[in-house]
Amino acid sequence: MLARNDQNSLRRTPLYGLHVSLGGKMVPFAGYEMPVQYPAGVLKEHLHTRTAAGLFDVSHMGQIALRPKSGRVEDAAKALERLVPQDIMALAPGRQRYAQFTNEDGGILDDLMVANFGDHLFLVVNAACKAEDEAHLRAHLSDDCTIDSLADRALIALQGPKAEFVLAKFCAEAPSMKFMDAGPHKVDGIECFVSRSGYTGEDGFEISVPAGDAERLAKALLENSDVLPIGLGARDSLRLEAGLCLYGHDIDTTTTPVEAALEWSVQKSRRTGGARAGGFPGAEKILSQFDQGASRRRVGLRAEGRAPVREGAPLFADATSGEPIGKVTSGGFGPSLNAPVAMGYVPTAQSALGTQLFAEVRGQRLALQVAAMPFVKNTYKR
Template identity: 85%
Template sequence: MLAPDDRKSLKRTPLYDLHVSLGGKMVPFAGYDMPVQYPAGVLKEHLHTRASAGLFDVSHMGQLRLRPKSGKVEDSARALERLVPQDIVAIAEGRQRYAQFTNADGGILDDLMVANFGDHLFLVVNAACKDADEAHLRANLADACEIESLADRALIALQGPKAESALAKLCAAAPAMKFMDAGPHEVAGIKCFVSRSGYTGEDGFEISVPAADAERLAQMLLQNPDVMPIGLGARDSLRLEAGLCLYGHDIDTATTPVEAALEWSVQKSRRTGGARAGGFPGADKILTHFDHGASRRRVGLRPEGRAPVREGALLFADQAGGEPIGKVSSGGFGPSLNAPIAMGYVPTALSALGTKLFAEVRGQKLPLTVAAMPFVKNTYKR
C-alpha cells in the first residue's frame, strides 16, 4: 500500500472522480492513480468486453500534434520517418498506423499510433514514455514541425462487439469507420478525435475528448446497458489474449522490432531498396535482422495444466534443467480460454509452433508449448 503522502504525488486523469464514484479500486500505474478493477471484478469485466462493450480510461497516455511548418503534412511525415522504421508518408488522410521509436542499437524507445488528420499528424504514445517521447521529438524534428502536447485532452476506449452500436447513438459517423480509420468527429455534440482501434483484439474505438467534457461523455456511454466500466486488470488480460505487446515488458530499448515479431509493422518501402529505405535510428541492425534473422524471438506460450506462468519466469529447453534459454515477458490467465497463456523470448531455433519448453514456477519445471498468436481471434472491422 502507498502511504497517503505517496498517493498525493500520483497524477489523476479527468475521470478520477467518476472511477471513485463507480467503486473503482485505485492503484498506482505509470505515475497515475488508476482503476485496476470495479466491483464486478476482473473476470466479469474481461468477459463483458468480449461479449458486449467495455469502457476504458486511457487518459494517462500521451497525445501530441505534429504540425508541419511548411503547411504540407507530408513534410511532417517525412520528418517523423527520421525516428521510426514505418512508412509515415503513405498514411492516407483519415487513417492511422502503428509505429515504434527506435534507438541507435535498433531497440524500441516506445511504440505509438500515428494518424494523418490532413493538416497535421496526431500521435498517441505510452504514459510512462510520454515526457521522453516529447523531448525526443523536439530534439529531432523542431526544424520541420511545431510539436504540441495535447495535455488538455482525455482519452477513452470503447471496446467489444457492441462498441459500434453504443457509439453510433452519439456519433453518426461511427458505423462507416473501418479498422484504423481516424479523424475529427462530433460525439454527442463534442468535438473529438475518433479512431477505430484499440488494445483488446476486439472491434472498438478510441476517443480523444477535451478534458472538460470527458466525464459527461463517459457517463453518456455508461448509460447504455451494453457498456460496463473496465479497469487495468481486464485491459491487461484482454491485450495478452490478443497477443499485443506491453511496452516495458514485451518490448523495450534492448528489443528490435524483428525480435519482437513486429516485422509486419515495417513497410517494404523502409526496408528494401529505394530512396526511403533505412534512415531511421538502428536501421543497420534492424535491416540485418530482416535479411538474416535475429537470434531470439517473441512467441506465444500455452502452459499445460491450470497454473499461470508469470512475467519473469525462466524458460528451459529441458525439464532436467541446464541453462535457461529465455524468459516470460507477460503471463497470466486467459478468461476467454479458461486457461493460462503467456508470451516470452526464446532462441529463434526454438520458436517453431509446437515446440515443447519448460518454465520454472516455484522451483518446478512446468511444461508449455510454443503457440500461435493471437490466442483469441481478433474481430477488427476490416
Template identity: 75%
Template sequence: MVTHVSDAPTLQKTPLHALLLERGGKMVAFAGYDMPVQYASGVLKEHLHTRAKAGLFDVSHMGQIALRPKSGDVRDAALALERLVPQDIVAVAPGRQRYAQFTNPAGGLLDDLMVANFGDHLFLVVNGACKAADEAHLREHLSDACAIEVLTDRALIALQGPKAASVLAKKCPEVPAMKFMEAGPRQVGGVACFVSRSGYTGEDGYEISIPAARAEDVVSALLDDPDVAPVGLGARDSLRLEAGLCLYGHDIGATTTPVEAALEWSVQKSRRSGGVRAGGFPGANVILPQFEQGAARRRVGLRPEGRAPVREGAPLFADAASADSIGAVTSGGFGPSLNAPIAMGYLPVSHAATGGLVYAEVRGQRLPLRICAMPFVPHNYKR
C-alpha cells in the same frame, strides 16, 4: 499531533478520476496516475463483458501529441517523423492511422505509438510511462520541421467490444461506417472529439480523445448504455495478452528489435532494404539486416500444459533438466476467454517453432509449455 508527510510522489488524476471513483473503481498507481485496476464486478467479468458487449477504459494517462508541419504540408511532418521510426508515415492517408515505434541506435524500441494523419497535422498517441521522454525526443530531433504540441487538456477513452459500434452510433452516427484504423475529428454527443476505430483488446472498438472539460459528460452518457461497463487495467492486460499484443516495458523495450518482437508486419517494404525510403531511422543498420538474415531470438506464444499460470520473469529451459535458461516469459496470466493460462516470451529461433515444448521454472518446479501461434483469441477488427 505530528503529521507525517509521505515521501511518495503525488499521483496525477485523469479528467475522469472522480467519475470512475463514483462508479466503483478500485484505484492503483500506474504510470504516475491514480487509475482504476478493476470495478466491483471484478477482472474476470469485466474481461468477458468486453468480449461479449462493450467495455469502457480510461486511458487518459497516455500522451497525446500534435505534430504540426512548419511548412504547412503534412507530408513534411511525415518525412520528419520517418527520421525516428521505421514505418512509412508518408503513406498514411488523411483520415488513417498506423502503428509505429521509436527506435534507438542499437535497434531497440524506445516506445510504441499510434500515428494518425488529420490532414494538416499528425496526431500521436504514446505510452504514459514514456510520454515525457518521447516529447523530449521529438523536440530534439524534429523541431526544425514541426511545431510539437503536447495536448494536456484532453481525456482519452477506449470503447471496445462487439457492441461498441452500435453504442457509439447513438452519439455519433458516422462511426459504423469507419474501417479499422480510420481516424479523425468527429462529433460525439455534440462534443468535438478525435475518434479512431482501433484499440488494444483484439476486439472491434474505438479510441476517443475528448476535451477534458466535457469528458465526464461524454463518458457518463456512454456508461448509461446497458451494453457498456467500466473496465479497469486488470482486464485491459488480460484482453491484450489474449490478443497477442505487446506491452511496452515488458514484451518490448530498449533491447528488443521489431524483428525479434515478431513485429515485421509493422515495417513497410518502402522502409526496408531496397525500398523507396529505406533506412534513415535510428538502428537501421541493426534492424534491416534482420529482415534478410533473421534475428537470434523471437517472441512466441506459450500455452502451459497444466492449469498453473506462468508469470513474467519466469526463466525458460529447453528441457526439464537443463541447467541453463534459454529465455524468459515476458507476459503471463490467466486467459478468461480460454479458461486457461497463457503467456508470451522470448526464445532462441532454434527453439521457437510452433508446437515445440519448453519448460518454465515456477517455485522450484519445471512446468511444460507448448509454443503456439498468436493471437490466442482471434482478432475481431472491422476490416
C-alpha cells in the same frame, strides 16, 4: 487537464472522480491513480468486453500533435520517418498506423499510434514514456514541425462487439469507419478525435475528448446497459489474449522490432531498396535482421496445465536440466480461453509452433508449448 494529487504525487485523469463514484479500486500505474478493477471484478469485466462493450480510461497516455511548419502534412510525415521505421508518407488522410521509436542499437524507445489528420499528424504514446517521447520529438524534429502536447484532452476507449452499436447513437459516422480509420468527429455534440482501434483484440474505438467534457461523455456511454467500466486488470488480460505487446515488458530498448515479431509493422518501402529504405535510428541492425534473421524471437506460450506462468519466469529447453534459454515477459490466466497464456523470448531455433519448453514456477518446471498468436481471434472491422 490532468490533475496532480499532491498527497502522494500521483497524477489523476479527468475521470478520477467518476472511477471513485463507480467503486473503482485505485492503484498506482505509470505515475497515475488508475482503476485496476470495479465491483464486477476482473473476470466479469474481461468477459463482458468480449461479448458486449467495455469503457476504458486511457487518459494517462500521451497525445501529441505534430504540425508541419511548411503547412504540408507530407513534410511532417517525412520528418517523422527519421525516427521510426514505418512508412508514414504513405499514410493517407483519415488513416492511422502503428509505429515504434527506435534507438541507434535498433531497440524500441516506445511504441505509438500515428494518425494523419490531413493538415497534421496525431500521435498517441505510452504514459510512462510520454515525457521522453516529447523531448525526443523536439530534439530531432523542431526545425520541421511544431510539437504540441495535448495535455488538455482525455482519452477513452470503447471496446467490444457492441461498441459500434453504442457509439452510433452519439456519432453518426462511427458505423462507416473501418479498422484504423481516424480523424475529427463529433461525439454527442463534442468535438473529438476518433479512431477505430484499441488494444483488446476486439472491434472498438478510441476517443480523444476535451478534458472538461470527458466525464459527461463517459457517463452518457455508460448509461447503455451493454457498457461496463473496465479497469487495468482486464485491460491487461485482454491485450495478452490478443498477443499484443506491453511496452516495458514485452518490448523495450533492448528488443528490436524483428526480435519482437513486429516485422509486419515495417512496410516494404522502408526496408528493401529504394530511396526511402532505412534512414531511421538502428536501421543497420534492424534491416540486417530482416535479411539474416534475429537470434531470438517473441513467441506465444500455452501451458499444458492450469497454473499461470507469470512475467519473469525463466524458460528452459529441458524438463530437469540446463541453463535458461529465455524468459516470460507477460503471463496470466486467459478468461476467454479458461486457460493460462503467456508471451516470452526464446532463441529463434526454439521458436517454431509446437516446440516444447518448460517454465520454472516456484521451483518446478512446468511444460508449455510455443503457440500461435493471437490466442483469441481478433474481431477488427476491416
